[in-house]
Amino acid sequence: MALLEVSDLVVGYDAFPVLHGIEFTVEEGELCVLLGLNGAGKTTTVATIAGLVHPRSGHVRFEGKDLGRRPPSARVAGGISMCPEGRRVFPRLSVRQNLRLGAWTRRRQSKAVQRQLELVYDYFPQLAEREGQLAGTLSGGEQQMLAVGRALMSRPTLLLIDEASLGLSPTVVSSVWEVTSRIRQDGTTVLMVEQNAGALPFADRALIMEKGTLVYTGVGDELRAVNLREAYLGS
């Protein structure tokens, strides 16, 4: 049984349809990357999985259970955590407060939260150095690390990362992807949304979206071999 199963998902905003019945699965322990150009429907897909958007029809099943219209808070408690596009850290709260809020659904398990905090600091040592600093004063790369770290604080089974590379320098992007790969190796399943095809070497499998439909699914190496990058993502 797949960890995440998306079937016949139709999603739209007011009169505008965005997703036209997409279907895919994510297996436990995988790092999948969802690639596509602007407007392909990638963010809508992960926002629907996280519960921020409700589908018009179709299903999102997690660990075999239909998530229906469960709110995001219930999904976080159930093991799905999302690092949103644009970081969206809490700018007037400290790094430590941001991270602790990431463990909001487990806030009464203080020892476990402390252990998770140490793990996040191990992934991103810069955050430990700046834990008392207001998040709004961090650089873009540090804010991205904080956003990923905050999403990890709930100890998710499935981590959704939306456009981690947006607006960051290639060096920072590469280090964020490397940590993401480490997070997967440590046992967390990851579904990463990207426009940047440079994420492919870090992924076990790639899903390519175009205009609200899924046009290709394959392993990262296979994708490079058949040169679909040019076909669907441009140069």
Next chain:
Amino acid sequence: MTTELGIAVVNGIFAGSVYALVALGIVLIYRASGVFNFAQAEFGTTGLFAAYAGVVLWNLPYWLGLLFGLAAAVAMGLATERLVINPLRNSSRVTLLVGTAGVALAAIGIQFWQSNEQPIREMPKIVEGVALQPFGAAITWQHLITLGVLIVVALALAVFFRSPSGVAIQAAQQDGTAAELVGISVRRVSMMTWAIAALLGGLAGVLSGPNLTFTAGHLTFGAGAALLPGFMAAVLGGMRSMPGALLGGIVVGVIEQLGSLSLFGYMSGGGEMMLFFFLLIVLLLRPQGLFVRKAVAA
């Protein structure tokens, strides 16, 4: 002159305590919903009417009457959030603002309707009598209790906003979507915020009411009118700062009283005039407010 000035400052501090309570509620709501809450003062008048009903009409013990008044204010705050703010959450700020004005007008209408036979009412004080007379100013026990409550409320809010629930409220105020994504229920946070703001308004009502006779719309346009000074205090505090709102309330109270000095010939409306001039100067020179540090960008 010194005595007159002393009296004005002392009276200003006590009037300012009520403005500060109103301003704190206005700031809380502004941060949570991004709207000027025109109903903030009506939470207070409604609380006062309910407390009056409990203490005077039903002869409840004073403390129970006060609790009933505060409960009525909180119930009104929660009803406003559920019935007006939540359904309009995706509307423009102007629509929300008109929504809160509608709540205020509806509440005032109900108060008039309920107090038709006896429009002017008098609420007994918690403790009667004068406690102190510095500079010749008569400070009543009611004044001292009001100031004491403001101090306790300020300390309680400071502690609360450092607690996990308080930090969650701040997070939801800064980015509701991100708060949802870490598992915070923004709906609950919004209700909690409106309940706290309504409690602050209720305290302003039940504490200021016994100083004067009161009518419908007591804190909005009646004798104890605190809505406009409360807004000014919130603006002076930068609209987002709780300590700023508190200090802004006291500053507004004192400046208003200074306008009534003989120096200005006891001119009618002198306090309000001085207050508006002061606000204008502050907005021109320091538009971010008097007590706000540099903003942090997202």
